[in-house]
Amino acid sequence: MPKNEKPATSEGNDGSDVNNEEDSAAENQENGRGADKERKRAKPRTRRGHARGRARHGGEEDGDDEDGTRRAGQRRQRNRRGRGRAGGNEGSDSEGDPTKARKNQANQKSKEDDEQEEDEKGGKSGKGKNEKKQDKKADKKGKKEKANKKKKDKKKSGSGSDSDSEEEPITEEELAKLKEEVEEKKKLIATLRNKPWKMKKKLSVLKEAQLFVEKFEGALGKGKGKKFYAYKVMMTKKWMKFQRDFENFKTACIPWEMKIKEIESHFGSSVASYFIFLRWMYGINMILFGLTFGLVMVPEALMGKPYGSLPRKTVPRAEEATAMNFATLWDFSGFAQYSVLFYGYYNNQRTIGWLKFRMPLSYFLVGVGTIGYSFMIVIRTMARNANEEGGGDDTSFNFSWKMFTSWDYLIGNPETADNKFASITTSFKEAIVEEQESRKEENIHLTRFLRVLANFLALCTLAGSGYLIFFVVRRSQKFALEGLENYGWWERNEVNMVMSLLGMFCPTLFDVISSLENYHPRIALRWQLGRIFALFLGNLYTFIIALMDEINLKLEEEKIVKYNMTIWEASLYNGTIPENSTAPPIQVDPADVPRGPCWETMVGQEFVRLTVSDTMTTYITILIGDFLRAVFVRFFNYCWCWDLEYGFPSYSEFDISGNVLGLIFNQGMIWMGSFYAPCLPAINVFRLHTSMYLQCWAVMCCNVPQERVFKASRSNNFYMAMLLFILFLSTLPAVYTIVSIPPSFDCGPFSGKTRMFEVISETLEHDFPSWFGKVFGYASNPGLILPFILLMVLSIYYLNATSKSYKEANLELKKKLQSQAEENKRRNKQKAQKSNEQEENPFETEPPQSKQKGGKQDESAANQDNKKEQSGNEAKTTGQPQEASASSSQKPQHPGAALNGHYPPQGRGGNLLPPPIAVTRPPGPSGYAAPGYPPGHPRFPGVQPGMPRGPPHYR
């Protein structure tokens, strides 16, 4: 094998050449580095999957290089003379063995023969193959370069000796070839890192390649614009770092992300989903708070009439004594009631302050906008989540990926490592639960029966509790009519007590019932949520009924007050100057003016109180039910007669359903009440903020993970759907009160109007030109509105239909992909078996030292090779053309490679090849051979598959 000696000799040559070109060496290193950096830049992009961006990038690079080489060519002509001598030297070096060139040519020919042989032989040559495969690229390249170089040297030397003074014309062809060689070497330098060799070998190959590039690139005159290049590279690096930092910064900006991650790693994604939902709610409430605070409360506080200027802005005389009591803090009476926090404080002045801020209009629009915004955001989030869910993830390698890619090698912090261990364990457990659920074989009839039974029981419970609530409410209304004074404590608090008792026991009952059903825990959670939701609706219903009754009472009271008011005013005037309208109005302290009951403020107060008491209850439950219980279990376990930790009380689990529903219903209260109490969003933001910390702490310190940690659904759409429903429900009473109940006559921004929404028409009348009002009038004509609504309905229908069909198509495609993958797997298995059988065929010569396994592996590798040859074009699109070409033009193994090839020592030559199902592999970021090129880049124009190929054309 003469080829083996070649590298050594050429290395020697290069070594001798290099010493006198030290400075150009530096240049070349720079270039090599440049190429390296280029790869670096390409890499992260590929990782993000921006295939397009990468492609463009690659294209640019090509263009640049082309320019460079063209310039280089021109420059070369200029430099010719100066370089002539050096070239001559080199020439003389290689002239020493002119046979080599010839030999090289011969080699190339024989190589082609070899290749064909090899195709037939496939990978049967056994062990040595792997080394070959790894080395062949470099070796082949080296050899070819050598061949070319030799030729060139010869030519150069010839021309140099012939006529030193004469401008030696180098043909375009040669120049192109040389360029190609240099490029190839450069590529080798760039991709050297991809080779799984030991450092020593890499070094020697690298040195060789660098020397080559040094020598000839100098000749080509490349390297112009190096500084700019270096600058570019540096900037790229900086930019990358900046991007990374920015990513980190962005993550750091997401509130509570670390807390939630920590909880997720210990308690699983289902518990984390609650906290994510909580955080999302917090965001929504922040915006609601911003709206009400910025557009209603602050303008009123700054520009409205000050406290005490009007009766509605003053604490009445009767309440003055208790207005500063401590109780004000939680029942929001006294001074709190007569402040910007509540509806009643606002004046009905059309514009306030020097800005002429339209306070009543602003109040109305903010109230409507709050609800509109909430609808919009909930629906948008749902749609986005649905999209995500529709995409689905590829679960074909679920466990394998968990096994091999879940540990993050970047972790260097013991605490993070602990969390990571926990999270990996949790995720494995989740996956195991999924797997077990899917494997579970069950008696379908029994399960069905049990499920029907469970639903029946749950329905009975719900109906029973519904009737109980209805009954109790009716009774309490009766009591209220007859006067509560005649009844005892129980009768007065019957509704509340019944509600809390139901809320306490029914969820437990549902829990027991759901254990009958034997659902997957995630589905079970949904059922549980749905049932408790239905139960809580009763809660809401009673609350609203009670409120409506109260409103009606207040309205009655208002009528009486109005009547009394006229009497009072009359008496006031009568007492002093009767029948004189021109007399100055009598000054009465606003605190003394009699006033109506102002039902709006009452409603607002009611909601605020409810929210506050709800918050308190939650916190106290957490403290007692979780913390004290945990403390008790933990410390009394030492002196107790049974095991507390694993026995009866044990630690509590995190109650996802209860917490989620609490959050949702609380939000419903906010939506209902925020029109009458602008402070409500602020209170809720505070509540969510504190409960985030408190609950995070409580979960981490007093709860234990569920017995079966299950994976939450990827979207929170079930929570969202409930939230939407509650939003809808809570909009109804709010809209009803706004539209059909007349506002109080002496408090609030709409006092004096018969309906609240009249503020709109008033604004239209006063603040807009008359034509606008006309246009608005026409636009609100039913003749226009009805067609518009019809159009909307039609478009909704159309969009719905199209989306459905897309979804179906998607599903179909997914199914197809899956079946194809399975098919491939099956085929591969068959192939492997077949090759196994072939192996046992006595006619096949098998290297004696290869083991059974190794042989088989090689067999499959051979198959891969053949396949690649058949589908050379396909291989191009899979992003590993170099590999393919390398394997096709491979020479018989030479012993030198065995010394150098470190990996893998045993017969696993096929390993470096892409997997047999290369065709199904996405044309994504898998191309490593030439990272600058997009996967589909036709780098082998016109090369027939299976034909001997020359050196790959990179331009």
Next chain:
Amino acid sequence: MQLKMRRGELDSAFERKLHGRYHEMAPNVVPMDYTKDPDVKLPMQLIINMPELKENPFKERIVESFSEDGEGSLSFNDFVDMFSVLSEMAPRELKAIYAFKIYDFNTDNFICKADLEKTLNKLTREELTAEEITLVCEKVIEEADMDGDGKLGFADFENMISKAPDFLSTFHIRI
């Protein structure tokens, strides 16, 4: 990182950094000057105590698969090799090759069930029950074994890992 290991120059920043780290671990053994390419090896114990590796459950395997003798002692060349493979810029294929070596505990060039069990135990700190472990290992083989030999060859592994979304971002050490 630059692969231009010209002894004595140590010109790339990455390499200089690595040399610094290497030197730091055993200042009296590792010379500052690498011009003469001295034959120095550091034992595994020193290397797995680097903060970058300390928390890694596979630290021993990492060091072993990069050491030339397979025993876990690393020469500076091996050391550079290790961090270049684990660097951000190393390509997926290269990473896959070494990842395979790392997870192949018994170095038989196949990831068999025993290897999987070891991996899993290291990943979860042995918190899963035996039943769960068998289930997971079976699932992994079922998913990734393409040629049906009941264990994962490199081709299987590479095929599986090439589709993994976060292999590149997790199989990566910043130094």
